[in-house]
Amino acid sequence: MPTGKGFAINSDLNLREALLDGYERHIRRANHESAADAKRLRRTLPTLRVVAITNDTVGTLASLAYSVPSLPNSKAVMGLIVGSGCNATILMSMDALNEKKTLPVRANQPDASEVLVSTEWTLRDSSRPLLELRIASDWDNTLTMRSSRPGFQPLEYMVGGRYIGELVRIIAHDYFKTVCGIPDEALPVAIIEPYRLTTDLLSLTIASVSLTKKDLASELQTKLPPHQSTAEWTWTEESAGILRTIAATVQNRSAAIVAAATTGLLACTGHIHLRSLEELASAAPTPTKEATSFLQPSDLRSPEELVVGFSGGVIQHYPMYKQHVQRYIDQVLLRGGPQDGGKSIFLREASDGGVIGVGVLAGTTKRRIETITGAGMKSVEHKNDPQS
Numbered sequence: 001m002p003t004g005k006g007f008a009i010n011s012d013l014n015l016r017e018a019l020l021d022g023y024e025r026h027i028r029r030a031n032h033e034s035a036a037d038a039k040r041l042r043r044t045l046p047t048l049r050v051v052a053i054t055n056d057t058v059g060t061l062a063s064l065a066y067s068v069p070s071l072p073n074s075k076a077v078m079g080l081i082v083g084s085g086c087n088a089t090i091l092m093s094m095d096a097l098n099e100k101k102t103l104p105v106r107a108n109q110p111d112a113s114e115v116l117v118s119t120e121w122t123l124r125d126s127s128r129p130l131l132e133l134r135i136a137s138d139w140d141n142t143l144t145m146r147s148s149r150p151g152f153q154p155l156e157y158m159v160g161g162r163y164i165g166e167l168v169r170i171i172a173h174d175y176f177k178t179v180c181g182i183p184d185e186a187l188p189v190a191i192i193e194p195y196r197l198t199t200d201l202l203s204l205t206i207a208s209v210s211l212t213k214k215d216l217a218s219e220l221q222t223k224l225p226p227h228q229s230t231a232e233w234t235w236t237e238e239s240a241g242i243l244r245t246i247a248a249t250v251q252n253r254s255a256a257i258v259a260a261a262t263t264g265l266l267a268c269t270g271h272i273h274l275r276s277l278e279e280l281a282s283a284a285p286t287p288t289k290e291a292t293s294f295l296q297p298s299d300l301r302s303p304e305e306l307v308v309g310f311s312g313g314v315i316q317h318y319p320m321y322k323q324h325v326q327r328y329i330d331q332v333l334l335r336g337g338p339q340d341g342g343k344s345i346f347l348r349e350a351s352d353g354g355v356i357g358v359g360v361l362a363g364t365t366k367r368r369i370e371t372i373t374g375a376g377m378k379s380v381e382h383k384n385d386p387q388s
Contacts, residue, residue: 057089064309083312122156169197259328274336303342
């Protein structure tokens with residue numbers, strides 16, 4: 001059975017395990033199973049033939065390009081993952097890449113003009129602007145030095161769901177102890193011990209807009225009780241508000257960094273143009289509505305929409321995270337100057353994009369796409385159909 005295989009690389013960089021993950025029942029020897037079980041498995045499990053292998057960001061972009069009808073003024077250009085980790089895949093011109101990088105592509109498709117590139121932008125060499133602009137705080141440096149691979153993924157330490165809870169914990173512990181003068185003996189274990197404050201708790205409880213500060217204090221007293229039952233310190237509206245403010249600030253910065261990285265990557269690949277600081281300083285003021293009111297509709301071109309497909313637990317489920325990213329992207333475009341053709345960047349959710357996208361790519365190689373589980377896509381089998 002032709003199939004596609006999606007994968008995600010963890011910090012251990014074990015590519016072999018990443019590629020085999022999920023296929024245990026097809027590759028494991030039945031040493032500990034009865035003969036009847038082994039015979040049943042051989043009969044019921046089809047032989048798999050992997051015809052496409054891709055990571056989750058490429059899959060997300062492929063899913064979006066397939067599922068969203070193409071419009072004259074709309075183009076899917078980027079796949080974005082913000083979950084436990086963070087990564088982006090971008091559509092790039094072949095001419096923008098080193099010739100050696102394009103040899104495998106040209107060997108299969110000599111006429112190809114564009115290619116998808118998985119940036120792995122959280123790695124140190126790709127995150128140089130974070131270091132050059134000195135965005136990292138002392139709390140960020142503390143988290144980095146205590147991580148399993150210090151300095152390996154600077155951007156991910158600031159935006160990844162795997163680390164956001166720990167960063168909030170480090171800041172909260174420092175504030176409660178240094179500013180409020182609360183001893184460790186009284187603070188909750190989740191505030192004292194590393195990686196005990198989870199991003200899930202931040203998202204579902206601390207950032208919940210349905211909880212007032214009074215309700216939040218009550219919830220925290222239950223879920224994050226003081227370290228000792230005899231301690232005089234308890235959660236109050238003030239302390240609950242402090243923790244909520246810290247969490248909101250960390251997530252707001254995270255959204256801003258993702259927005260900056262997204263617009264920067266689109267600018268580097270020529271999809272948009274951002275003016276330099278020197279250009280902005282010498283540019284004339286943006287025309288007002290009154291100043292352009294004389295223009296006729298025929299004088300204006302339809303705006304072009306660059307679509308960024310996104311998925312991942314943080315950007316999909318953390319309250320207002322996606323909205324913050326979109327707002328910051330809009331602000332960067334506004335300050336960066338008017339775009340040719342009125343281009344805009346639009347975030348569009350691609351749920352299960354990593355799964356659906358790899359199925360789309362597998363179907364592309366076989367020129368046939370059967371119904372994809374959970375996606376509701378019908379069978380396609382047309383040789384001239386660009387989606388098949």
